[in-house]
Amino acid sequence: MRYIIACLAAAAVAAFALTHAGSAGAAPVAPDGKAIFATKCSACHQATGLGNGPYPPLAGNPDVNGSDTAALIATVLHGRSGPITILGHAYSGNMPAWRDQLTNAEIAAVLTYVRSAWTNKSPAVSEDQVAAAARPVALSGADLFVAKCATCHQANGQGTAAYPPLAGNADVTLADPKSIIATIVNGRTGPLTVASASFNGKMPAWKGQLSNADIAAVATYVRGAWSNKAAGVTEQQVASAGPVVLSAVGMSVYGNKCAACHQASGKGGGGGLFPALAGDAHVNAVDPTPILGTIEHGKNVMPAWKGQLSAADIAAVATYIRSAWGNKGGPVSESDVAAIK
Ligand code: HEC
Ligand code: HEC
Ligand code: HEC
Known part of the structure; x- marks a missing residue:
């Protein structure tokens, strides 16, 4: 019996070795975030993460360690330039875009590294989060939300006493998106109860101000941002929910x-x-x-x-x-x- 177990164990080890040797190069080996940082990022941000001259620090940087990773992921995917203040210092340089050079899995790995290296102690970033941000519709939806909706509903989707929360709001994440599309297109007024809080305000109509594509993008963002996990909304769904609207x-x-x-x-x-x-x-x-x-x-x-x-x-x-x-x-x-x- 002992012999059989030993044989089985040996066979299992051999099989393991075989599958791994046989699949070298094809197996989805998790990318090494530290190695990616060393080759792609450290020339500017330094191996210490402390930055140098025009290159900002990533170690101890609150933007890097935030619980909302949308802006962080967008920075690495799409690059960023222009003024930014980090830990009291003003920077105005050019961070390259990496979307064409690194896969989503590699961007997730390097960000996971950056968020856990040095003094940083923040949770990992997943490939799915990067993939969601890499979809252009999701990105422009996030931008539209900041530009058009966040003044009332707040960037974190939590709303205020006068404006209902969209994060964790069951009306927003209904399987059928018709009502959220109608709300955004036509606005709404009158009493509304969300998570046992009452609202009675005026949500503006976006018809004539946002295109169908914009409405689909912002609705997709709202349904997938924060803790929300509902499926996206297509331009066709918006078009069939109301007349074509101007942009x-x-x-x-x-x-x-x-x-x-x-x-x-x-x-x-x-x-x-x-x-x-x-x-x-x-x-x-x-x-x-x-x-x-x-x-x-x-x-x-x-x-x-x-x-x-x-x-x-x-x-x-x-x-x-x-x-x-x-x-x-x-x-x-x-x-x-x-x-x-
Ligand atoms: C050629 C130099 C350079 C390289 C290479 C580089 N960066 Fe940057 N990075 C910058 C600059 C400059 C900024 C500030 C941009 C600004 O002023 O808007 C920046 C900003 C950032 C920020 C935003 C910080 C904040 O507080 O919002 C993050 C995150 C970041 N870089 C991560 C990375 C990662 C990860 C890599 C490697 C995949 C990388 N960078 C490679 C120059 C670089
Ligand atoms: C001027 C403030 C304001 C702006 C800007 C605004 N909203 Fe609203 N929104 C409200 C108010 C107030 C309500 C609640 C209306 C009511 O009481 O009937 C609301 C309700 C909603 C609802 C319905 C929530 C529910 O539980 O049924 C959704 C969805 C929504 N807004 C999405 C958006 C989106 C997306 C944008 C940006 C395109 C946006 N809002 C911009 C004020 C605003
Ligand atoms: C400096 C003046 C000028 C500006 C600014 C300008 N256009 Fe034009 N546009 C013209 C001229 C002149 C023509 C005719 C070209 C020809 O056929 O020789 C034209 C032609 C066009 C046509 C083709 C119409 C047809 O029947 O084929 C479109 C569409 C158009 N413009 C859209 C735009 C848009 C959109 C913008 C802004 C992003 C813009 N134009 C800015 C001068 C201008």
Whole structure:
């Protein structure tokens, strides 16, 4: 009996060794966050995590150790630049974006390392958290939430005495997203009870201010942020829940970049030099590709906007000009813009 057990044990060890040798290179070996930090990050942030000159410290940095990791993950995925104050010092440099060089698993591993190395003692970051943040819709939803919703509902989704919490709110995480879509599109007023607290305020309507894509993005964010775990909302679900709505983002891009020539009215100007976009056949065409080409690459006096506007802004402004002034072209998504050669 003892012999049989020994044999079985030996066979198990052999099988273990075999599977592992046989799968070398293919097995999903967990990435080594410390090694990634040494090769990709320490040149700037230093092996000690204390930073140096223009490179901020990560050790003891409250942004690195926060319980909400959304901004931290976004920084490593997408980079960041511009002024930031960390532990009382002002920095204004360029942190590279890593999304094209590191996998989601590698970003999770390096952040887990950074959050537990030196004096840091914060919980791990999972590959799923990075994957969720890497989805462009989730990111822009987070940005929209900060810009449009957080003043009332608070960045942590906890609300205040006057504004209901969205974190841990059962209405928000219902399997069927129709009611949250309707609330965001049409606003709501009147008595509301959330987790036995009463509210009776006015939630603004976002119809006409946010596009369907924006509403899908912010609803997806709200349903998946904080402790919420409900499935995302698609642009199609929003479209079928209400009429196509204009994009506030697109309207402001248009006002800043396009109205000087095409006029706020969309009627064009310059004695015919700048064409009308209102009622224009190309602008209203089912296929937005030709006008996206014109917007990205310019044409004669029309400037090229590629490199000056993000794909999201181009999608927003194209959605705006296709729905403003009685135009009836459909909305344009960021992936339509990305497909333009
Ligand atoms: C070329 C230099 C450089 C490299 C390499 C670099 N960083 Fe950075 N990092 C910076 C700079 C500069 C900033 C501050 C950016 C600003 O001023 O907005 C920064 C900011 C950060 C922040 C935000 C800190 C805060 O308080 O919000 C984090 C987190 C971070 N880096 C992590 C990393 C990780 C992880 C890596 C490796 C995968 C890395 N960095 C590689 C230069 C670098
Ligand atoms: C000016 C303040 C304000 C802003 C900005 C605001 N809300 Fe609200 N929101 C409210 C109030 C007040 C209520 C409760 C309305 C009531 O009492 O009927 C509410 C209710 C809600 C509800 C319904 C909660 C439930 O339990 O049914 C959702 C969902 C919601 N808001 C999402 C958002 C989103 C998403 C944004 C950003 C696009 C946003 N809100 C921006 C004030 C605001
Ligand atoms: C400096 C003036 C100028 C600015 C600013 C400008 N445009 Fe134009 N745009 C033109 C001119 C001129 C044309 C006609 C080009 C041609 O066909 O020769 C044009 C053409 C277009 C067309 C094609 C219309 C058609 O029938 O094919 C679209 C769409 C358009 N512009 C959108 C925009 C958007 C969106 C912006 C802002 C992001 C913008 N334009 C900013 C001058 C401008």
